[in-house]
Amino acid sequence: MKIGTIILAAGDSSRMGGEPKQLLTYKGQSLIRRIAESALALQKGPVVIVLGANRERIVPELAGLPVTLVDNPSWPTGQASSLKTGLAALYITHKDIEAVMVLHTDQPLVSLGLLLHMFEVRREEGKGIVACRYETQISVPALFNRDYIAELLQLEGDKGVKWVIGRHRNDCSQVPFEAGAIDLDSKRDVELFNQAHLPV
Known part of the structure; x- marks a missing residue:
């Protein structure tokens, strides 16, 4: 099984x-190094990392890892363009x-x-999507069967995987x-994370 x-x-x-x-x-x-190493440790298949802004500062952090780096020059248009860039890189070669x-x-x-x-949940429940539930959302990390690749490639702007998950709740294991x-989007997020005694 190649994922x-x-x-x-x-x-x-x-x-x-x-x-x-x-x-x-x-x-x-x-x-970036942590998530890349976790993905590689799955030993399920190729790992593609989509870069855009700050590329020159991020690339050295991935030195020595057997990952494919792809550039998304359209990153300012929203998450969908990065997802499509990554999918194209994966699908062309695998x-x-x-x-x-x-x-x-x-x-x-x-x-x-x-x-x-x-992956265990995917095997046990047999749904086409496995996604994580937290607070009021169902989102990433998310796992999609190949049948969903075409729909993911149709996303535009800031629409991300949540949009596809929302359309197919009946085929989604949560x-x-x-x-x-906990996502570190702002300096305030980092401060709160630090205060929880989890050193960033």
């Missing part, structure tokens, strides 16, 4: 005052993938254990992951 993973890391971290959130550190590692895992870099508490559990609500 492709796409890590979306193209945003400019505008709410961080220009400091790339991909380079924030948790447990001694940058967020037409035999059975499913796609989509990950963000700003959820520091995503773990290898969580991702492996999602994995509780309350820590998924």
